[in-house]
Amino acid sequence: MPSLFRNFYLKTSMARTLNLHLKIWRQPGPDAGGWFQEIEASEIPETASFLEMLDIVNQKLISVSGDPVVFDHDCREGICGTCGMVINGVPHGPQRGTTTCQLHMRTFNDGDTIWIEPFRAKAFPIIKDLMVNRSGFDRIMAAGGFISVRTGAAQDANALPISKEAADSSMDAAECIGCGACVASCKNASAMLFTAAKAGQFNMLPQGQPEKHRRVLGMVKTMDEAGFGNCTNQYECEAACPKRIGVRWISKLNRDYTLAVVHDTLLAPVGKGGGEG
């Protein structure tokens, strides 16, 4: 075997294993009380992802007829936003810009104590253990996180010029995967980063203009009604966001909201001509 490959083989096959003390939040149902269960996770390969570590733990629990730890997951490649738990006080754990499913055990050390909890917010009721109900986000999306496209022939792509800056900026906001870590890390359980990203991605583009004011007012109202807290500009969300959505989107949402209020209360009643944008 060529030495380069041999070294690689040795490195990957002789993975370090970790013995960890886990403190996992267990809660049988939405209305039940919860507690931290202490579980010893032994011989965890450092190449395992955080969710694979929980899979190993669950396998052991199942083998002794225990109740496996319930947690949300889907793609396991950092793109769907389904996974998410609070690891040592930080949603998605200690590595910046990384989802729980993409967090690897090599980030931790042998003998570490790891606290694992669900996202905590009134608007995200716990379903079981680490699984929470994030349908509040769906309601915010339904209130304006879309553009209305009438059917008909697709128009020529060049008929609608969009600057590269606007397109890039919109894509930055569109990176949000709707995981909810921003709410979980916010001291006030505010959903401003999520809402701002989801409104901002459309508000940046010409296609988003006709419904801009309606979108902003609708999404903010729904966000408030869902029981999320109010943003106090502490920027914990930005630090916890696995997609590094910046708080500049919050500033933009604040600005767009003010414009929407002015439009809705002053301009619209006296009949501004043309579209809403």
Added chain:
Amino acid sequence: MSTLTHAVALTVGSSIGKKALVAVTGAVLAGFVLGHMIGNLLIFAGPDAINEYGHLLQTMLHGMGVWVARIGLLACTVVHVVLTVQLTRENRAARPGRYGYDATIQATRSSRTMIFSGLTLLAFIVYHLMHFTLRVGNEYATYKTTLHGEQVHDVYRMVIDGFSWWPASVFYLIAMAMLCSHLSHGVSSMFQTLGLSTPRTMGTFRMVGRAYAALIFGGNAFIVLAVWFKWVH
């Protein structure tokens, strides 16, 4: 729904609207604090300068000016305090279950203690108004001096006497430290809440907020210390 009730519902009835009102009233109060400090620094220009300034404020617009300012400031304070208390209560309610392992990534200490520093300041404002404006429990109202042949209030002596009693000075210094902390988050936060900050200006606004807070603290604390150490007497 009439336009007015609709506008009120969209502002006072929404998270962003309430925050915008907090930011605007906060801006007025922060501006006032700067003007107030500059006026007070006239103490270093001698008794006549500050007494004349005090007299000017009292007699501006035939004595109406001071009342316009008072009513305006009172209104801003009431809106600022009522809305922030309400927002804070909503924020507490939004996180009913606490984390077993509580961590903070990048929130500053001053941003996390806004309600505490704010309510301490409210208590201080009440005390400060009783001390120098309503002059409860002291004879400051009788302090008079002559300026350009006219009987005016002796603001200079009032300040010297006011800060010569050390417990009062200590409370003033503590309150100024609270104000410093409050402003260092509040001022930059204002730009974000009003949607004026962009990635390019965010760092600048943060610096401006801290510099503003340090300036207000430095200026005001300097007056108290100057009286205390008898640099002015």
